[in-house]
Amino acid sequence: MALVKLSASERRRLTAFITCLLVAMVAWVFATLSSTYNFTSKKVISFKNTPLKRAFRSLQSDTAIVTVQGNGWQMLLSKISPDIQPVYVDLHTLEHSNYIALNTQLAQINTQHNQNEKVIAIDPDTLYFDFTNRLSKKVPVQPVLNIKYQSQYKNSSRIVVKPAYIILNGPTNLIDKITSWKTDTLKLQNISNTIDANINLQATKEANINFYPKTVQVHIPVEEFTEKVLSVPVKIINNQHYDNIKVFPQRVKVTFTTPLSRYAEIDEDFFEATADLNFYLQYGYSVLPVKITHAPAYCNIVSIEPQNIDFLIKK
Numbered sequence: 001m002a003l004v005k006l007s008a009s010e011r012r013r014l015t016a017f018i019t020c021l022l023v024a025m026v027a028w029v030f031a032t033l034s035s036t037y038n039f040t041s042k043k044v045i046s047f048k049n050t051p052l053k054r055a056f057r058s059l060q061s062d063t064a065i066v067t068v069q070g071n072g073w074q075m076l077l078s079k080i081s082p083d084i085q086p087v088y089v090d091l092h093t094l095e096h097s098n099y100i101a102l103n104t105q106l107a108q109i110n111t112q113h114n115q116n117e118k119v120i121a122i123d124p125d126t127l128y129f130d131f132t133n134r135l136s137k138k139v140p141v142q143p144v145l146n147i148k149y150q151s152q153y154k155n156s157s158r159i160v161v162k163p164a165y166i167i168l169n170g171p172t173n174l175i176d177k178i179t180s181w182k183t184d185t186l187k188l189q190n191i192s193n194t195i196d197a198n199i200n201l202q203a204t205k206e207a208n209i210n211f212y213p214k215t216v217q218v219h220i221p222v223e224e225f226t227e228k229v230l231s232v233p234v235k236i237i238n239n240q241h242y243d244n245i246k247v248f249p250q251r252v253k254v255t256f257t258t259p260l261s262r263y264a265e266i267d268e269d270f271f272e273a274t275a276d277l278n279f280y281l282q283y284g285y286s287v288l289p290v291k292i293t294h295a296p297a298y299c300n301i302v303s304i305e306p307q308n309i310d311f312l313i314k315k
Contacts, residue, residue, distance in 0.1 A: 038067055038068070038069050038120065039067070039068055040065050040066065040067050040068070041065075041066055041068065042063055042064070042065060042066075043063065043064055043065075043066045043085075043086060043087045044062060044063055044086040044087070045062055045063065045064050045086065045087050045089055045127075046086040046087070046088050046089070047088070047089055047091050048088050048089070048090055048091065049090050049091055049092040050091050050094075050210070051091060051092070051094045051095045056091075056094060056129040056130065056131050056208050058127060058128075058129055059127075059128045059129060059130055060124060060127055060128065064087065064102075064122050064123060064124065065122070065123040066087060066119055066121075066122050066123075067119070067120050067121040067122070067123070068117050068118065068119055068120070069117070069118040069119075069120050085112070087109055087112070087119075087122070088109070088112055089102065089105065089109075089127065090105060090108060094129060098128065098129055098131065099126055099127060099128045099129065100126065100127040100129075101125070101126050102122045102124075102125050102126065102127065103121075103122075103125055106119055106120070106122075109122075132171040132172065132173065133171065133172045134169065134170065134171065134172065135169070135170065135171070135172040135175045135176070136167060136168065136169045136175075137167070137168045137169075137175050137176075137178070138165045138166070138167055138168075139165060139166060139168055139178055139179060139180050139181050140164060140165055140180050140181075141161050141163070141164060141165065141166055141180070141181055141182075141183060141201070141216050142180045142181065142182045142183070143159065143161055143182075143183050143186065143199065143216075143218050144182050144183050144184065144185045144186065144202075145159075145185070145186050145220075146185050146186065146187045146188075147186070147187075147188045147189075147191055147195070147220070148188065148189040148190060148191065149190075149191045149192070149222065150190055150191065150192040152224050152225055152226070153191065153192045153222055153223065153224050153225065154222070154223075154225055155220055155221065155222060156221045156222060156223035156225075156259040156261075156298050157221045157259075157297070157298050158221075158297075159218065159219070159220050159221075160218070160219040161216050161217070161218055161219075162216060162217045162219070163213065163216060166181055166201065166211050166212060166213060166216075167211065167212050168181070168209060168210070168211045169209070169210045169211070169212075170206065170208055170209035170210060171206075171208060171209070174206060174208075174209060175209070181201060181202070181211065182201070182202045183199040183200065183201050183202065183216060183218075184199055184200045184201070184202055186199050186218065191222055192222065192224070193222055194219070194220065194221050194222045195218070195219070195220040195222060196217070196218070196219055196220075197217070197218050198215050198216070198217055198218075199215065199216055199217075199218055200214060200215050201213075201214055201215065201216065223259040223260060223261060224259070224260050225257040225258060225259055225260070225300075226257065226258065226260055226263060227255060227256070227257055227258075227302065228255075228256060228257075228258055228263060228266065229253055229254070229255050229256075230253075230254050230256075230266075230267065230268050230271065231251045231252070231253055231254075231268065232251060232252055232253075232254050232268050232271045232272075232273045232292075233250060233251050233268070233273065234247055234249075234250060234251065234252055234273045234274070234275050234290060234309060235272065235273065235274050235275070236274070236275055236277055236288075236311075237274045237275070237276050237277065238276050238277045238278045238281075239277045241281075242277075242313050242314075243314075244313070244314040245277070245311055245312070245313050245314070246311065246312040246314070247275065247288075247309050247310070247311045247312075248309060248310040248311070248312070249306070249309060252273055252290050252304050252305060252306060252309070253304070253305045254271060254273065254292065254301065254303075254304055255301075255302040255303045255304075255305075256295070256299045256300060256301050256302055257299065257300045257302060258296075258298065258299050259298055262296070262298060266296065266299070270294075270295065270296050270299075271292060271294060271295050272292070272293050272294035272295075273290055273291070273292055273293070273304070274290070274291055274293045275288035275289065275290055275291075275309055275311070276288065276289075276291075277311075280311070286310075287308040287309060287310055287311070288308065288309055288311055289307060289308050290304055290306070290307060290308065290309055292304065
């Protein structure tokens, strides 16, 4: 194939033509993208200034189609990187109305967005709500814990939650059924020290239930535990008929775990071992099982020896 040879003047004219063509194309693109267009995007609807005396439930989806007026650059950017900022709808008029006309809030909504863009319409243009009686209620916080301790370490006393209660606000028929509120799960491993943590409360599954506060502090005392053995006397209970009952042995060996900080102070007076005579009177047992009916909350019973005792009734 023969190559076309251009003279120096022809090459200059061709270069000038291509340059002008590229400049014209760039100018056309800039002019086109600088023009004003109406374009749509999907936005999440969020509420503010919710009514204090009325519980409500939105009858529409939590998203809306927003028509925006802006230049071509903004339209192109919205397609490449959608704006995730929600549309905030003011609900203060629901104190005396059952719907919100969004076209009356366009000016307020536009203050939330880029000043070079203008929201000109929202679909749906009206939000309708279902209302019920509203109730405030105080309920206890229930911490959800998934904690793995090091060997010989564990929770040593009462777990403290601050605040211990939260305030719920919502429809009476829903709030009446709630008796406590759970936290998110606190997951920890290889723990050997006392835990102090902030935990978020679980999010509500109902859009018209609010609660405060949103987080709580949890204090979990953690100590090293060790075993201790004590000899504890056995007490006969439910004896209304006999004056003289002998038990053999009269004491049992109780093995338990206790925090190291409490080891020295614990003695037999902290425990009560009982044998119920009803097992003989009602069921004819020849031996009586032994139970520990009182022990410190921070102690965990490992074993009782013997678990059953003999008895002799003197008539």
